[in-house]
Each structure stands twice: as structure tokens, then as C-alpha cells.
Amino acid sequence: MTTIAERLALAQRRMTLAARQNARQATDITLLAVSKTKPVSDIIAAYAAGQRCFGENYVQEGQQKILELSQQYSDIEWHFIGPLQSNKSRPVAELFHWMHTVDRSKIAHRLNEQRPDTLPPLNVCIQINVSGEASKSGVTNAKDMLALASEIQQLPHLKLRGLMTIPSAEEGTKLLNEFQQMQQLFHQLKQAFPLVDTLSMGMSHDLELAIANGATMVRIGSAIFGARDYGQKPA
Numbered sequence: 001m002t003t004i005a006e007r008l009a010l011a012q013r014r015m016t017l018a019a020r021q022n023a024r025q026a027t028d029i030t031l032l033a034v035s036k037t038k039p040v041s042d043i044i045a046a047y048a049a050g051q052r053c054f055g056e057n058y059v060q061e062g063q064q065k066i067l068e069l070s071q072q073y074s075d076i077e078w079h080f081i082g083p084l085q086s087n088k089s090r091p092v093a094e095l096f097h098w099m100h101t102v103d104r105s106k107i108a109h110r111l112n113e114q115r116p117d118t119l120p121p122l123n124v125c126i127q128i129n130v131s132g133e134a135s136k137s138g139v140t141n142a143k144d145m146l147a148l149a150s151e152i153q154q155l156p157h158l159k160l161r162g163l164m165t166i167p168s169a170e171e172g173t174k175l176l177n178e179f180q181q182m183q184q185l186f187h188q189l190k191q192a193f194p195l196v197d198t199l200s201m202g203m204s205h206d207l208e209l210a211i212a213n214g215a216t217m218v219r220i221g222s223a224i225f226g227a228r229d230y231g232q233k234p235a
């Protein structure tokens, strides 16, 4: 059996290799360890191996873990990467450092209002629905992306960092197309907002292709923590 530390090292090696193959610096790509459904002991094991950025998908689960760990592990950077109903936004605004799935102005305004004055601005990414499928969340075109970005830019408790996507395709040319479209949208966003620096895409099975297409943050769950058991939890 492999340990979390070994699997983490393997994910880092995959990232380094992919960066090198694309003439990029490995240090320009952040590994976000996605710990949803996993116990805090797994987070602590990854922390002991040097990991500092963790992603959570569910408000209540994330909130519990942060409250349990934040005192002893105060340099963990917490990222919210799940879908968010606007009536559940407060714990995200109060506890997380990053929010990857801002897809509409109502959520942006609520997070801005609920972010405590005592904390630095919440780092946010705009979620893009790159396939345009009705079942997916996210902004579907460049015009809406730029409009939402302008709104976020005016909110003092939010800091616009870039884009995030969950592709619709698992592999093949469709996946490649979606990553390429994301790279183009990211380029467009950077031209309008030169300070954005984050393209959050790529997961356990496709991090190499994401890095080849400009990802600056990959979100890796099962490759580090093993398969998830959704026994009692909605996917």
C-alpha cells in the first residue's frame, strides 16, 4: 500500500514532468490537494509531507475541518471549490482563503458583504462552463466573463484571481478543445485585468493536459487521497 506522502510526491513528479515538457516552470503551478469526503487525519498526513493548499467542496464539511485544524495548522490555505447556494455563502466568506466557483453577481456581492473587515480580501475565480451544457454551472461566454470580472473588481473584499473550470469531457479531442478554450478565455481576461494570475483546471486524470494548456493550479483529489466513498454524501 502506498502512503499519502508517496502519492503526493508522485503527483508532484507528474506536475514537474508536465511543466518541463511544456517549457514551463514547475514553481508556477500550484498543487491544490482536494480533501473532500476524507478525514482530517488525511489532511494532517499531507500537511506533514509539506502540502499547504487544500480544497473542499461542501460548506458544512469544509467548515468543520477548518474549525478543527485552523489553530494548530494556521498556515493551511483553504480553497472552496464546490457549488455554492447563496444562502450558504457566509461560512465560505468567513473561513476560506479562496473561492473558485463564483458564477454570478449575486454570489459575488454576498461574499463581499460577508467577508470580515479583519481578513484580507477573499481570492476568487470565475467558474466557466466551457461546454455550455445546461447541467453545468458557470459562465458560458467571454462577454459574461468580462462583465462579471468588472463587477468583482469593484468589490473591496474580493480579489479577482482568474478562472476555474470542470470540463464536461473525460478525454480526447473534446477535452483538449475545452482546455484550449479556457486558455484563450484566460488570455482575454488577463488583457482586461492584468493582475489575474490563476487558471484553475486539471484533476487527477488530466493534470498533464491541463498543464500543457496553461493551468496554473491543478486540483488533485483521488491521486493523493485514494478513491472517494460517497456512501453517505451526495456527489
Ligand SMILES: *Cc1c(COP(=O)(O)O)cnc(C)c1O
Pocket: 034, 036, 057, 081, 082, 166, 203, 204, 205, 219, 220, 221, 222, 223
Ligand atoms: C473532486 C474534485 C476535484 C478532484 O478530483 P480528482 O479526480 O479526485 O482529482 C477537483 N476539482 C473539483 C471541483 C472537484 O469537485
